[in-house]
Amino acid sequence: MNRESIEGVGSIYGGEYDAINVEGVGKLKGDAAANQVNVDGMFKSKGKLTAEKVAIDGMARVFRDLKAKKLEIDGMLKVRRANVSADTIRCDGFMSCTNEVSADDIYIDGICSITKLYGDSITIHNYDDNFDVGTKVKFLKHVSFLGRLYLGRKFSTKYSLADVVECTELQAGGLHSKIVRADRVTLTDHCCINKLYCNGEMQIDKSCRIGEIINEKQTNSSLPEQGDYKSNNQRKQWGKGRLKEFHSFNRRFVLRTKSPDFERSMVIKMENTTIKKILDLYKDGKISADEAELMLSHLKSTDPGASDNEAYETSWAEDGKLRIVAFIGRRLLKEGDKQARSIEVKYEGPALDVECYGNLTCGNITGNANAGGGMHCGDVGGDVSCGGSLSCGDISSDVSCGGSLKCQEVHGAISAGGGVHIMKN
Structure with a gap:
């Protein structure tokens, strides 16, 4: 197989390679597979990349799925509208992802901002004092609102961000997360977790802030048992297979995002669906705001005689949290409107x-x-x-x-x- 090296400015148009080395400014314009990918300069990927090993010492921007047996990040990796999957991930630099990051073993000793993080064993430390990948990150450190525009997600050099973390064992320090599900949990160094699901051993120091701890058997049949996290392939069938089925009321709908051409397409069979039931799914984090809006618009189209001014009562859990959902007619008001x-x-x-x-x-x-x-x-x-x-x-x-x-x-x-x-x- 060929070896591709970019020392100045160049592009790769896809194919199979023994190695891809980027020391200058390189761009991937098609799907590629390689035994090894090394990024010491600046790299932009607009094609799917599959490799045995990916090592990033420079800056990489990825807009299609990245798959590797081993992923090492000593520089900066930004992933937008795509997923990352590997057997092992080690990050001593900076990693952001607006979709999912999945691996059997994940070790983060730098800074991360990830929407969904799935793994068997996950270790997260936030040591930003040893983190330096050039003037760009130093600039983002002081101008965080521009960092959010550039990365697609909020980030902080003071702590790591992962909206949802699901694994068998979690050891974390300086982690901020909305939902954590794990069998065994160790939290230190000012972790902030809104909702923690753990049925096993928990070690939480006094510096951490936990909004709610739920220690009970799995009650939602749509979620896998915690023991199912034994392999990355098993987890992909649930966390990354992108086929989710909910049977919480008298109708069945399937969310499919497996094909890039139908990233948010939905096959919906709705019989007795109400606004309240859709909001319950949105409240529980099972569907996004875009998915809720699409379901609501479908509901409206199947009931042309319904009034936009009709009110629906919604019940929320008595957990001390304030939740407000606003509509314009039947359209759900989202962030950025x-x-x-x-x-x-x-x-x-x-x-x-x-x-x-x-x-x-x-x-x-x-x-x-x-x-x-x-x-x-x-x-x-x-x-x-x-x-x-x-x-x-x-x-x-x-x-x-x-x-x-x-x-x-x-x-x-x-x-x-x-x-x-x-x-x-």
Whole structure:
């Protein structure tokens, strides 16, 4: 097989290779398979890449699926609208992925921002002091809102982000996650988990913040038993097979995203579906906002006589969390919609983590705060990010706002689109 090396500027148009080496600026324009891929420069992949080993010491941007037996990241890997699967993953640099990362063994000793992380054994540490892949990441470190635009996800140099983590064994320090499911869990160094599912041994130090711990047998038949995480292939059939079936009420629908040409196509058989049942799925994290909107639009088309002003009662769990879902007619209002900026949420009392698509007013926040518009709040124990002006008390970590900033004190990096006024005592 051929060996392909790019030392200046060049492109690869797909095929099979013994090795692909990029020391300059290279681009993959078609599907490729190789025994080994080495990136020491800048690499952009717009084709599916399959390899025995992928080593990234420079910067790689990937827009199609990446599969490898062994993936090593000492530089920077950005994956958008694609999945990463491997037998083993070791990251001592930076990794971001807007879809899924899956491997039997995952070891992260750098910085990560991942939507879904699946594995058998997962170890995450956040040691940003030893992390340096050039001026680009240094720039993103101080301008986090531009980092989100570039990477497609929020990130922080203070902690690792993984929205959903599912594995057999998890050892993590400095991890922020919405949902964690594992048989055995060890959490240290200011981990922040909204909901933790664990039926086995748990070791959690006092610095960690856990919103809810659920220690019970698996009750959702649509999810696999925790013992099913024995192999990557078994996990792919559930976590990455992209075929999800829910039987929670009197109808059956299947979400399919296996084909790139039908990334969000849905085959829906709806009999007695109601708005409430769709919202329950959205609330439980089983469907995304786009999927909920598509189902709602389908429901409307099957009931042309229904009134857009009809109200539906929705029951939520009594877990102390505030959830607001807004509709324009029957269309679900999503993050980024212009109408979201006209909404203002006011909450009195302390909160763990707050995320609001519109304007936000609240008291002290123990964790992170994120708002699409302006924000007025008390002290914040984590990061703050908002699209408008910000007025608050002490901020324990980084702050980024699109307008002016007025606060008591900031203990991290500051980025503001307007004036900055720090009122130290």
